[in-house]
Amino acid sequence: MENLIGLLVASPLLGAGILLTGGKRLDRVGHWLGTLLALVSFALGVALFANMLGKDADDRGLHSHLFTWVPVGGFRADVGFQLDQLSMTFVLLITGVGTLIHIYSIGYMEHDERRRRFFGYLNLFLAAMLLLVLADNYFLLYAGWEGVGLASYLLIGFWQHKPSAATAAKKAFLVNRVGDIGLSVGIMLMFTTFGSFAFADILPKAQEASTTQHATVTGIGFMLLLAACGKSAQVPLQSWLGDAMEGPTPVSALIHAATMVTAGVYLITRSGAIFNAAPDAQTAVVTVGAVTLLFGAIVGCAKDDIKKALAGSTMSQIGYMIMAAGLGPIGYVFAIMHLVTHGFFKAGLFLGAGSVMHGMNDEVDMRRYGGLRKYMPVTFVTFGLGYLAIIGFPGLSGFFSKDKIIEAAFAKGGTEGWILGCCALLGAAITAFYMTRVMIMTFFGEKRWVPDADGHEPHPHESPSSMTIPMIILAFGSVLAGGLFSINSSFVKWLEPVTGHSEGDSPVSAGTVTAGTMVALVIGVGIAWAMYARRSVPAVAPRGSLLTRAARRDLLQDDFNHVVLVRGGEHLTRSLVYLDHSLVDGVVNGTAASVGGLSGRLRKLQNGYVRSYAVSMLGGSAVLVAATLLMRAV
């Protein structure tokens, strides 16, 4: 079975290699090949999953060492794969959702002449993401981490002829670099502290190391958090995700909702032992999570672009996961559980949004939609189920996973627990509000369509079956996953051997939390109903309050970055250049000039006249003789 793990990664990698180098002769079969190889990877994942289920809970880890990648003295980086329950969960999510989105893209990208290249990039992404979650050491994980960053860059900028897409790709890449620096510094710190990159060498020793080198372990935790912030679009590195919606919608669904952006949650959960040993870093993690879940939710409320509203929602939901991961052993399992259910319903929502755009001439402004439920019944139902799942409607996926996270937040205990729990409840209410808003503005109310710039009247129609089938399957996932995971706490039992799990001592009972969540849900839906269903939606956005206007501009994140980082950086570099010119160059040039001037004067002594040399010799001898005599006399 171990050998299959390598194939899992190799299959999509092979696809990427063939599709990206094969040239135009593959144009007619490229998308089928890419989908097939993704499906192969999924089939291998299922086979490994079945094999894993057949073993005892404590004996499920598989390990496969391929070769030593960088052997230099004491520095050793291996290419080795580790498949345990945590990796397995990700493998199934990545290959499963990935395959569905490949199928969806066959229909969605049908009219794009660069479809083969698109599938090559998608396969490249799958390979890199699988490498990330299967690596058995941080060095290889970093390779996967950079690989998904590259694939994300290529896919956001896939329509590179649009300047906005090219800029968004660059922005995503650059912001991710900041996080990547955190990861690389973290890995270097781990190597100097533990002398190895392997999870097996580092994680079991983290607790022990924190007693002697507490500051270092905390530093590693902060660096890993920075990395997670970059990749998972958490405050303060969140600004790239909204713009990343410039990419094709399947990309937004796969990379910027279901899988890649959750890599930060994976990193924190995988490095749980380090965070458990560094409480300060954990506090930072929950703070980042709580701030982001409110930040993303508020941004999601104000956006009229359907994809950007969903992007705000993604940011907010990942905030929930990061917060849960920061709670320690009481939260890891629920972070991953929400990650999986979110993978289903958010991918489904994005695919639904893509289907709507497909039928509406690529219009993204929700103020130009309205009443689409009659024209796109399948999209309406699948999107609606995803909507019910994300707001936590009882019985659907989001209800189980989000409720558990809110419970865990209260269970953190003390004032911290109350603050986190209330943030999470408030976030749930806002989630219900903005998702209801999206739902009503898109599918209910009267038609607000207008002809596009070329005068084409939109003719909303249902998408082809290659697009609707993945949406239907994901809708099933959105409905059922949470319930399946919760029967007998099966998901907790499944992940517990890897991440550890403890029931917190919650000051409020589970029933109270559920009731609170329901109240939050009703309030959110009710306000949205009153604002958007009882009244007609204006086709042009009203001016709105100060908060609305700020949220439309992503709560001024770009303005903040511009003023603080861009301007600040400019001023800093300018002053450094000035300092360099005046001080450093001044010292160097001054020394050179004074030496030059002095030697110019000394040079005049070397005039070539023998007699002048003779005078200086005579004078020197006279001085020497006089000095000798004087010394004698004294």
Next chain:
Amino acid sequence: MNPANYLYLSALLFTIGAAGVLIRRNAIVVFMCVELMLNACNLAFVTFSRLHGNLDGQVIAFFTMVVAAAEVVVGLAIIVSIFRSRHSASVDDANLMKL
């Protein structure tokens, strides 16, 4: 006769030689002035040898003569070759060794 008189003569000859070296331009004359200085030193050595009653000064005078002979050989050869190439025996004309 008072030995100090020899020393006065020696100092006088040395001064004349040194002044000649510094003032005259003709290489041959400068050369002769150098010889004059050397011989003034020889005179002083011999005088001191006589004063102190040992032979050290005389031995050194012989050494000086040997050095002077060697110096004449080399020095005259240089002067002749400079004269051949530059058609002048003036020391001020041979002033190429400068920055």
